[in-house]
Amino acid sequence: MTQTTTSAARWRRRVGLALLAGGLLLAGWVQAATxxxxxxxxxxxxxxxxxxxxxxxxxxxxxxxxxxxxxxxxxxxxxxxxxxxxxxxxxxxxxxxxxxxxxxxxxxxxxxxxxxREVPRRQAVPPLPLGKVQRFLEANRVVDPRVLEGAPYVIAGDDRRIISGAGDRLYVRGDLPSGERFGIYRPGERYVDPDTGEFLGLELETLGEARLLNRQGDVARFRVTSSRQEIRAGDTLLPMESLPVTTAFQPHAPGHPVEGQILSVPGGVQFIGRLDVVALDLGRREGLSQGAVLAVTQQGETVTDPQTDESVQLPGEDAGWLMVFRVYDRVSYALVMHATRSLAVGDRVHAPSSDDLLAGSPAP
Known part of the structure; x- marks a missing residue:
């Protein structure tokens, strides 16, 4: 199956769910706007x-x-x-x-x-925990693997060091884009749509930042200005990604019904709770934007009918709310804003409707 065909099938599956429901999902979604x-x-x-x-x-x-x-x-x-x-x-x-x-x-x-009111913004109450979001954005990004093809990479550390960190020099080979500040990255998780097998994006783990000192032929010398993890030969350098986190964060329901699922929990957290970050198999292609709020539904367990011995899927349960804070083409990152139970990879997410009201949820 070609990627175009897979993408089209994926889109029809997600948008079609609302249409096949006889408009009920859309009606509930509109009601939730009040x-x-x-x-x-x-x-x-x-x-x-x-x-x-x-x-x-x-x-x-x-x-x-x-x-x-x-x-x-x-x-x-x-x-x-x-x-x-x-x-x-x-x-x-x-x-x-x-x-x-x-x-x-x-x-x-x-x-x-x-x-x-004109006052310094740093005094104001933020819309959500911006510090946590900023720290995550500085540590993770999603790219198309083709971005790494021909990208400059570390060939050696200073004084034959195997591991480098802040303050050390690096020797880098490859064609360098213009600029002085670069991020140092290592490939992480490959995101694939669990339903269709479509490749969605490659997550890069940020190891640190480096500043260009000089070049000699196709080898450049860098100074590591900050590091999160050890830096080794083979790690990739890319221009720094602009990652502003604005206090003008506006939450909103998506402009149309969408459905996806939690792909992963960057950082390897096993049990997902409030203020954890999750990756979703939804992005700009599905119409998501920064601030979009999605409801989480956990799939009901499968039980055996005591009379017929048939396997029966129990209804899903409302489990929480997510707010999207970083959107790529086919993947996005979201912060868990509320959870009534421990969330998990594979839980479904969708545009909120009136049926998604978490009755009796405690005030913050």
Whole structure:
């Protein structure tokens, strides 16, 4: 089967699930776009250091990612309004719709509007644990294996060292792209679609960073400026990938029904829980973008019917929420924002619907 045929079949399988359901999935997905308030939502909540926008919204809303629709007055504003430790977030109604207002720590009531207070951003509450996301992005990236063909590679360390680290010099051979700063990488997991066998991408493990010192013929000398792991002969150098993590992170449901699954847990974690990072077999090709929120459903176990001896698949169980923070063509990375049970590789993910409401989930 050709890659084009495989991709087309994969797309039909995922989008077709919603259509074959007689529109029920799509209907549920649309319903989930309407914000609903938790039964145990507080009237007021004082923001504390360490909170995220997701945490705060989760105290008031059944679906925490819907904070932009209750905190924003203008959908054209890209950034969420800044919330600060000491501020008091309170719940009120406007034309029958739930809204969140902010009572600044210095006093005075402010209904969030398109105007953003001009203060240093580093003081504001982040939308999600940006430090954890940034550290992960600095350590992992996904590429097409063809990127490695002809890429420069380490041929030796300084003073015949087998292992190199920060501060050491490296000798690198190959055609170097323009630039002075390079990442040092080693091939990691090859992501393959479990259902179709389609190759999705190669994960590279970041070993460190290096700065070009000089060249002589086809050999260049580098200084290792930072290292995460030991660097050896054969490791690859590539231009640094731009990995900005913005505080203007906007969570949202995908613009259409999508379905995929958890491919792996980078780092080898066996039991997946809140704030763990997972790789998904969905990417830009499926219409995903940074901030997309997906529901996780665990496959029900297979049991034997006591009367017929037939194998019966039990219904799946809602298990949590993911937020996508890095999107490649056919793979994306997501952060587990909520989990009612331990997640696992192979669990299904999909655009959230009204049926995905995690009833009784505790506030952060």
């Amino acid at each position: 914000p609903s308030v938790r039964d145990d939502a507080p009237a007021r909540y004082t923001v504390t250091r360490g909170d995220t926008l997701w945490d705060i919204a989760g105290r008031f809303l059944d679906h925490p990612w819907q904070w932009p629709s209750v905190w924003r007055g203008n959908p054209q504003i890209d950034d969420p309004h800044w919330i600060y430790p000491g501020d008091v977030v309170y719940l009120y109604r406007e034309d029958g719709e739930p809204r969140l207002g902010v009572e600044r720590g210095q006093g005075g009531v402010v209904h969030l509007s398109p105007k953003v």
